[in-house]
Amino acid sequence: MINQYQDHEDLEQLRVVNNFFNEARFVNDIDLWHKSDYWATPLEFLAKDAGDCEDFSIAKYFTLKEMGLDISKLRITYVKATLLNQAHMVLAYYETPTAVPLILDNINKRILPASERSDLRPIYSFNADSLWLARTRNEQLKAGKPDQLSLWRDLNKRMQLEMF
Numbered sequence: 177m178i179n180q181y182q183d184h185e186d187l188e189q190l191r192v193v194n195n196f197f198n199e200a201r202f203v204n205d206i207d208l209w210h211k212s213d214y215w216a217t218p219l220e221f222l223a224k225d226a227g228d229c230e231d232f233s234i235a236k237y238f239t240l241k242e243m244g245l246d247i248s249k250l251r252i253t254y255v256k257a258t259l260l261n262q263a264h265m266v267l268a269y270y271e272t273p274t275a276v277p278l279i280l281d282n283i284n285k286r287i288l289p290a291s292e293r294s295d296l297r298p299i300y301s302f303n304a305d306s307l308w309l310a311r312t313r314n315e316q317l318k319a320g321k322p323d324q325l326s327l328w329r330d331l332n333k334r335m336q337l338e339m340f
Contacts, residue, residue, distance in 0.1 A: 182243045190269055193239050194280045194287055201226040202282060215331045219338050229265040232282040234331065236267045237303070248273075251301035251308070257283070259295045268301060276314075302328065 181192050203226040205214045218235040221227045227235070233252050241247050249270050257264035260283075268277035268290065276289045279296065290296070298310035300319070307324055308316040322328045 178239065178242050184243075186245055186249070186269070186271070189240055189243050189245055190278065190280060190287055193236050193243070194285070197221075197232055197235050197239070198282055198285045200232070200282075202228065202232075204228050213327065215327045217331060217335050217338055220334075229282055230327075233265045233267045233280070236280055238335075240267075241304075247303050247305065251277070251303050253277075253279075253301040254299045255296040256299060257295060258297055263299075264296070266296065 177192065177196060181189050184192075200221065203224075205211050205228055208214075208224060208226055208228070209216070213230075215234055216224070216227050216231040218238045221231045221235045230252075237247075237250055237252055240250060251268045251270070253266050253268045255264050255266060256262070264281075264283070267280040269280065270277045276291050278287050279290055279293050280287055281293075281296075284293070284295075290298075298316070300310060301308045301316065302322040302325065304322065307319045307322050309319045311317050
């Protein structure tokens, strides 16, 4: 998939990657990894063909990165899913830094602009370069580096061991 779509337009890459990973099963971390919170590497996710929302978002992020999509356009976004009243994670794609992002989600599988996802309230977002805190639904404050997130550090260490 990576080689086949690496020269395609961003929106086509988003569609293909979102559809591919959304075929996997949702399984919570306790049942799958016997841990309360675990961020699986893309290879771990593919091997199990299952994961929770973080695993879907992370696998999509790194696959799009490998396809050559500019990571400055991507943010893994921690949100509150208001209809489910629970924490959730999605992948956001920003065509430009000030654009309304498109949301790639494993619950609502259609790629939609964030403006059409009133069920999601952003808390923070990050990519390999930066970490942002949501001040309002449409305003984010740069808050440092993603290495502040211990699960992100652990994920990246394991990925280096896998040579992803």
